[in-house]
Amino acid sequence: MKLYSFFSQLCRCFSHFLQRLLNFVTMRRLLMRAVNRVLLTETFSPVMGCVFLSQVVGLGNPGMEETRHSVGMMVLGELAARLGVADRWRGDKHMSGEVIVSAVQHTRVVLLRPRLLMNVNGVSVAKAAAKYGIKPEDILLVHDELDKPLGKIGIKHGGSARGHNGVRSCVDCLHTDVMLRLRVGIGRPTGKTSVERHVLGRFSSEEKKVLDGVLSQSVDLLLSQLSQQDPRSSSSSSPAGGRQAAGKRKDREDSALTSEERTYGTSN
Numbered sequence: 001m002k003l004y005s006f007f008s009q010l011c012r013c014f015s016h017f018l019q020r021l022l023n024f025v026t027m028r029r030l031l032m033r034a035v036n037r038v039l040l041t042e043t044f045s046p047v048m049g050c051v052f053l054s055q056v057v058g059l060g061n062p063g064m065e066e067t068r069h070s071v072g073m074m075v076l077g078e079l080a081a082r083l084g085v086a087d088r089w090r091g092d093k094h095m096s097g098e099v100i101v102s103a104v105q106h107t108r109v110v111l112l113r114p115r116l117l118m119n120v121n122g123v124s125v126a127k128a129a130a131k132y133g134i135k136p137e138d139i140l141l142v143h144d145e146l147d148k149p150l151g152k153i154g155i156k157h158g159g160s161a162r163g164h165n166g167v168r169s170c171v172d173c174l175h176t177d178v179m180l181r182l183r184v185g186i187g188r189p190t191g192k193t194s195v196e197r198h199v200l201g202r203f204s205s206e207e208k209k210v211l212d213g214v215l216s217q218s219v220d221l222l223l224s225q226l227s228q229q230d231p232r233s234s235s236s237s238s239p240a241g242g243r244q245a246a247g248k249r250k251d252r253e254d255s256a257l258t259s260e261e262r263t264y265g266t267s268n
Contacts (some may be wrong), residue, residue, distance in 0.1 A: 054226055055110045055134045057125050059143040059166040061200075062115045068186040069199040071211075072142035072166075073113055075184060078215040079222055080111055089113070095131060097124040104226040110134065122169030129174065139179045140225060141170060142218070144199065148185025151210050153218050155225070156181040180225065184218060 056079065060070025065077075080086040080100055089098045100111040110132050114124035129139060143166055148154060158178045161168035171177045189198035203211055 053107045053109070053134075053138060054104075055112060055125075055129060055132065055139045056222060056226070057112045057114070057121075057128075057139065057141050057170075059114070059118060059121050059141060059170075061118050064200065066202050067200050068203060069118060069144055071144045071184045071186060071214075072182075074211075075142045075182070075215055075218045075222070076111055076113060079219045082219050082223070085111075091115070092128075095124050095127040097128065099128065104223060107226055109226060118166040118169075120169050121166045122171070122173035125170050126173035136174045136176045137178045137180075139170075139174070140182060140222070141167060141179050142182045142184065142222070143167060144186045145183035146186060146188050146195065146199070148183060149187045150185055150207055151214060152185040153214060153221065154183045154185075155221065156183055182218060182221060182225075184214060 056076065058070075058072040058074070058076030060073035061067070064070050065073050077086065080089070080102075083102050083104070085100050085102045088100045088102070090100070091097075092099050095112070096114065096116050098113040098115060102109050102111060110128060112124060112128050114121040116124055125139065125141075128134070129136065143164060145154070145164075147162075157180060160177065161171055167181065170179060186199065189195060
């Protein structure tokens with residue numbers, strides 16, 4: 001009888017703890033959503049006269065660019081260097097971010113590094129999309145991924161944020177989850193290291209040896225994705241209806257990948 005009473009009390013305490021935890025998580029999300037809404041109230045004039053087809057965003061924390069949580073910013077920096085525009089970053093106070101306007105083949109691309117904390121990165125992303133007239137489906141988010149080991153990257157077509165607060169902020173601010181994501185693995189912490197300490201920590205010297213290859217392959221994959229959006233990629237000699245049929249095939253392929261993911265690995 002005493003044993004039953006003990007377990008009954010233990011279950012009640014555990015249930016109470018879970019309820020408080022869920023309330024805390026819910027309140028935190030509601031608070032972040034409110035902050036996103038407040039920061040998005042500022043209005044500005046969109047860019048006129050230019051057509052921008054893509055926006056590539058490196059998610060992270062300003063001032064913490066060398067940490068695992070900001071690996072998206074590292075990838076974007078490598079992309080800018082590959083394009084030969086690394087010295088063209090300029091601040092935009094209306095977007096709370098740093099921007100480079102460049103081109104990949106014949107595709108005009110906006111590169112964005114938000115200057116807000118990760119949990120409200122979506123504010124910068126939404127403002128940039130509004131300013132340059134870019135649709136959410138043409139936005140590519142680059143971010144860290146705990147559920148992938150270091151050395152693995154993957155393209156994900158839409159879907160939930162899967163616990164990533166930066167992605168969740170983007171979904172909340174853009175009112176959709178259709179954005180393409182390049183997920184860069186950082187692996188989960190080992191031993192007693194907390195997740196927060198792990199993601200906010202810097203890569204070790206051994207990890208940096210792998211990271212160089214990861215950054216290079218990530219840029220290769222980004223350039224491949226952006227090249228697919230080249231408006232001149234279809235041959236001018238295509239038969240009537242050929243481009244439309246190709247577009248439909250691509251739509252079918254993309255829809256098949258909506259809830260899936262293509263995964264790539266780098267050699268360690």
